[in-house]
Amino acid sequence: AQSVAQPEDQVNVAEGNPLTVKCTYSVSGNPYLFWYVQYPNRGLQFLLKYITGDNLVKGSYGFEAEFNKSQTSFHLKKPSALVSDSALYFCAVTFEDTGFQKLVFGTGTRLLVSP
Amino acid sequence: GAGVSQSPRYKVAKRGQDVALRCDPISGHVSLFWYQQALGQGPEFLTYFQNEAQLDKSGLPSDRFFAERPEGSVSTLKIQRTQQEDSAVYLCASSSTTGAYTEAFFGQGTRLTVV
Numbered sequence: 001a002q003s004v005a006q007p008e009d010q011v012n013v014a015e016g017n018p019l020t021v022k023c024t025y026s027v028s029g030n031p032y033l034f035w036y037v038q039y040p041n042r043g044l045q046f047l048l049k050y051i052t053g054d055n056l057v058k059g060s061y062g063f064e065a066e067f068n069k070s071q072t073s074f075h076l077k078k079p080s081a082l083v084s085d086s087a088l089y090f091c092a093v094t095f096e097d098t099g100f101q102k103l104v105f106g107t108g109t110r111l112l113v114s115p
Numbered sequence: 116g117a118g119v120s121q122s123p124r125y126k127v128a129k130r131g132q133d134v135a136l137r138c139d140p141i142s143g144h145v146s147l148f149w150y151q152q153a154l155g156q157g158p159e160f161l162t163y164f165q166n167e168a169q170l171d172k173s174g175l176p177s178d179r180f181f182a183e184r185p186e187g188s189v190s191t192l193k194i195q196r197t198q199q200e201d202s203a204v205y206l207c208a209s210s211s212t213t214g215a216y217t218e219a220f221f222g223q224g225t226r227l228t229v230v
Contacts, residue, residue: 102163
């Protein structure tokens, strides 16, 4: 079955340190991968996506993610975390079987950045 | 409008009541999606519209769930005879194209509590 896994329920990092939020996927065929962020009382906001091309994609607010086909991973990274990055992060995938029309989400990872 | 708008933001229903949840997508967006997000989980796909056509309703959990988008803009998700397991946040998203290249924009969601 097509799926996305976010193995960490929560990631804690100190402000100014680099952060990584992990995501692995399982799909047949080529995946299109996304990261969304959810702040309290706000809708999901798009951060970045990988469709094809360069394995390192850059997105909003200084975030980037690296697509690794051999490890079936799409980890979210930021070189220097801010307290305001604290939120719930979701990895999602869409794939050819669905006509690329629906997203399959992971269970989310809560990022806590301490001052 | 500037973003995807959902109403009501909160809905409390007694078990057995019918509810209707409204989604106003971004003007001109062709694609519209409904997702269900249970507490502590990632969003799960319910249904997809391309203009007024409902192309995928594979995620609707039962025949008590019904969605429509009669004029290709506003959409309504209706749940008949609500049950406690229907309690969740219902998210609507829209995108400007029918392909996966364009990210979806999410509304803030409607939190449904069935008592």
